[in-house]
Amino acid sequence: MSEQKKPATRADEIRQVIEKEIFTGVLRPGTRLDEESLAARFGLSRTPVREAILQLVYSGLVVKKPRQGAVVAPLDLHRMVQMFEVMSDIEGLCARYAARRMSPDEKSRLSAMVDEADALCRARDLDGYYAVNRAFHDAVYDGSHNEVLKEMARSLFARLAPYRRYQLNHPGRVDGSLSEHAEVVAAIQAADPDRAQAVMRKHVTIQADIFAEFVSIMT
Structure with a gap:
């Protein structure tokens, strides 16, 4: 058996949902990801939402823009x-x-x-x-x-x-x-x-x- 992996965090779960919505076209390039709206959608505090967005920024699926915050990046x-x-x-x-x-x-x-x-x-x-x-x-x-x-x-x-x-x-x-x-x-x-x-x-x-x-x- 493989080594036991850490269970997915709330941030991981949110990130995976957003990833899927980006790849399936539900969230189009340029769509703003509002922390407050996402927190309300998932019924969570803004902390795991913020962590999920940071993970998405690191992978390049989301970018941070001045005065706009986090937005879906074009698929390059x-x-x-x-x-x-x-x-x-x-x-x-x-x-x-x-x-x-x-x-x-x-x-x-x-x-x-x-x-x-x-x-x-x-x-x-x-x-x-x-x-x-x-x-x-x-x-x-x-x-x-x-x-x-x-x-x-x-x-x-x-x-x-x-x-x-x-x-x-x-x-x-x-x-x-x-x-x-x-x-x-x-x-x-x-x-x-x-x-x-x-x-x-x-x-x-x-x-x-x-x-x-x-x-x-x-x-």
Whole structure:
């Protein structure tokens, strides 16, 4: 089983709702996010709303403007693709090092995550699958045993997290993601750094392609 993850906070829940509304066009670019109105909508204080907005600003989905406050940012497809390009190289390198450096126990835990994800995939538990998916990538970062690389990977993952989460809604994507994770694990278990790097890069690139297709339809 994967390590127990912290339960979602109120701010996380609000952020996820707003992310979905941005990606589905309910909240269009330029829409103002008023803390007081959102607090009333969710029946909460303004504190978790403010935290959610800060998370959205960090991911680039929302921007702060003078005299307007927080507004929905335009979806910048070109920048998003560039971030995914860098992410594919960083994660590919993490997988390459993990194939060389992961201990038997670390490899065993990584395999267990794929088994856990498989059960969640069969149950069509998207939230549960995404949590294990995120833990899987985090375990590969740890398995690189390179502190600088781990910091870079986690920082960029946080920026891309909304896009990576939403692309799982694409038909058949969860099954595809699970299969790709299994390929990564097989390469790491076999201590094949070239293969591990290649399949991880492909995995991240597929995510970018799916989300880019979605954005092109929306715009």
